[in-house]
Amino acid sequence: MFKNAGPGMLIAAAFVGPGTVTTCIRAGVDWKLGLLWALLLSVGATLVLQEMAGRLGLSASGGIPGFIRSSIGRPLLRILLLGVVLSGIVIGNAAYEAGNISGAVLGLEAIFGSAGTSFFPFLVGVAAFVLLWFGNNRSLERVFITLVLIMSLSFLITAILTRPDFSQLVRGLLIPDIHSDNVLTVVALVGTTVVPYNLFLYTSLVSEKWSSISALPLMRRDIILSVLIGGIVSMSILITAAGSGSEVVSSVMDLAAGLEPVYGQAARYGMGIGLLAAGITSAITAPLAAAFVARQCFGWAADRTDWKFRVVWVGVLMIGVLALTFEIRPLEIIYFAQVANGILLPVVGVFLLWAVNSTRLMGVFKNNRTQNILGLIVLVLVTGLGIWSIFKIFI
Secondary structure (H helix, E strand, O other): OOOOOOOHHHHHHHHOOHHHHHHHHHHHHHHOOOOHHHHHHHHHHHHHHHHHHHHHHHHOOOHHHHHHHHHOOOHHHHHHHHHHHHHHHHHHHHHHHHHHHHHHHHHHHHHHOOOOOOOHHHHHHHHHHHHHHHOOHHHHHHHHHHHHHHHHHHHHHHHHHOOOOHHHHHHHHHOOOOOOOOHHHHHHHHHHHOOHHHHHHHHHHHHHHOOOHHHHHHHHHHHHHHHHHHHHHHHHHHHHHHOOOOOOOOOHHHHHHHHHHHHOHHHHHHHHHHHHHHHHHHHHHHHHHHHHHHHHHHOOOOOOOOHHHHHHHHHHHHHHHHHHHOOOOOHHHHHHHHHHHHHHHHHHHHHHHHHOOOHHHHHHHOOOHHHHHHHHHHHHHHHHHHHHHHHHHHO
């Protein structure tokens, strides 16, 4: 099953980062199993949008920015739209990178103790740098498959240890419960799963992996398998938090500490290993996605060794490492960044839906009626949640 896996595991690894861990823990602590439905909805929305992004990658290597450059006739509007995409993804990922590396550092501290705390950010940064500089598509896929499987087993075992009530589990999955008090958490869960930059990342990776639309079945199998695994990991984290008995979580490892009296050191090591894998994978995918978006916006050559491409991802990676050098641990920033993701998503979704309905670009593989209906349903849902969250914040 995994021998012919494609770049989908990078997408699973990208959305199961420290932000996901933080958000799912808070959802579990605050609302127990009541928001599992939001994750299930998010997984479905991710499948719909990522499949469209994959088809776009098979049809056009320029992705969404390339489509904007070729389809918008007015120079000022074209520059404005590309500027929104570039700033939202590249600058946004630079802001997230400190949180990604911080998550990996917390995992290392859980496993090895705090003696090497000052050294850990550089260790994670060097590991990410080596993989990005020397890794090709196949080697990165293998690394990510390994890390995602480790992360999956770690969080799944930890969730099973909490022995969740089966009836409450089913109820939380199938019966939506949303109101003014939990809407920001719902938006954060959507934003941490249906990640906007993953749409750009998967389009680029698919165009490098496969060169023909005949690979459509392989691409679909790849993204379905990967997104389902990522969804299971996210749900396992929420279930673990719900069963921990904790009332307040001020740091990610507080959850492991709360589980230790019952489950011993296994809880701490399980959370630590899972968090380390989540942090490293996201610390690699965020700079990579930023570099791909910059390449598509400026029309650079499709070459990962190009100095401009490398300058972007090295810059994003360095920002993350330097931020932690000054002991910035943005737990609150990570959480609210997921809310911002949920608000930004409708804008990116409109661009994607527009592109995959272009006959010139997609040919016979453009969206059919069913795909458009599903896409519109997803956009309406995420737009409604985004608007509701804005009213909740400012009113």
